[in-house]
Amino acid sequence: MWRDLAPIGRDAGSLGYRRYAWTEADADCRTWFKAQAESRGLAYELDRNGNQWAWLGDPKQGDAVVTGSHLDSVPDGGAFDGPLGVVSSFAALDELRSRGAEVTRPLAVVNFGDEEGARFGLACVGSRLTAGQLTIEAAHRLRDGDGVTLPQAMEAAGYDPYGIGPDPERLARIGAFVELHVEQGRALDLTGDPVGIASAIWPHGRWRFDFRGEANHAGTTRLVDRRDPMLTYAETVLAARREAELAGAVATFGKISVEPNGVNAIPSLVRGWLDSRAPDQESLDTVLAGIEKAARGYADRHGIDLDVVRESFTPVIDFEDALRDELGAILGAGAARPLPVLGTGAGHDAGILSGSIPTAMLFVRNPTGVSHSPAEYAAEDDCLAGVTALADVLEGLACR
Secondary structure: OHHHHOOOOEOOOOOOEOOOOOOHHHHHHHHHHHHHHHHOOOEEEEOOOOOEEEEEOOHHHOOEEEEEEEOOOOOOEOOOOOHHHHHHHHHHHHHHHHHOOOOOOOEEEEEEOOOOOOOOOOOOHHHHHHHOOOOHHHHHOOEOOOOOEHHHHHHHOOOOOOOOOOOHHHHHOEEEEEEEEEOOOOHHHHHOOOEEEEEEEOOEEEEEEEEEOOOEEOOOOOHHHOOOHHHHHHHHHHHHHHHHHHHOOEEEEEEEEEEOOOOOEEOOEEEEEEEEEOOOHHHHHHHHHHHHHHHHHHHHHHOOEEEEEEEEEEOOEEOOHHHHHHHHHHHHOOOOOOOOEEEEOOOOHHHHHOOOOOEEEEEEOOOOOOOOOOOOOOOHHHHHHHHHHHHHHHHHHHOO
């Protein structure tokens, strides 16, 4: 499975992945998923929001156990973030069958669409729509960098953008969702464990900072006469680092747009996107307040107009104690010590769905801690340990 999936959407130059929602690479990933489902005799289903499902048993029975993740990527992302969870889910199902386990609850593997938000700027679109956390109107307003709207992109890919929306009936049939994911940090590497259990997802969000100045000639305009928004943007980036360090949080300006974007022109507009995450809401609020206060101070000093727009936000998510403890009991039975339980600053579909259904997560060790990069990595032995752990969990939950 890994070899078949690996070439899809891989850029020959960066060696990273560009699997963006509703593109050719995304379509190829979806074809791969459907083929995996059909080769195992699973009932394939595409829901109203473009999420893919592979069912063992009748979903109408209810109380289903679902596992899976996503197949899309960030720009030039790594191979493991998302796909490891989907591949491991199919492999765990194969392991269950090899054990002769008798499934007593419906079991499904899912591929949630547009988890990374690389194309339209909003993460977890497929799961947000399903859970009713993204309105149809707001979804239809989403545009990519070329001005293509989400409905246009879906139609071009052969999907109906006017059928999207909340799917409470589907969620009501799910008793538990367990997502396996490569760890996006080094906690497991430091403890020496190949697999861990998630405790919570930090509160996090994305904010757009629009710095508006005055375009002018780079060679003839005196420094004192300039209203250069790039200066204010640069100072704000440094302020974000300082505020994050003080609060024990993280803050990153990772995307920028400049107008008119000429080498010999002072910009009229610099638009920067901030991603910030913290262990708790109070810390995140402190970071954001500090960054915005600094940005407005710099803007006033340079004669720059500033608008700050919150584009997305997810509050702290504590995974359900009962399901998390059940995973711990299943995986800790006979073990020399319990699996580590760790928090994460990364968002996931499991976090979005946690407000609607019981969810949990397993992490597989990432020895470098690098993620959202071609250098993202997990050793084969650790990946296989993740498959075994997931199979044990599915057997404990769905084969009782």
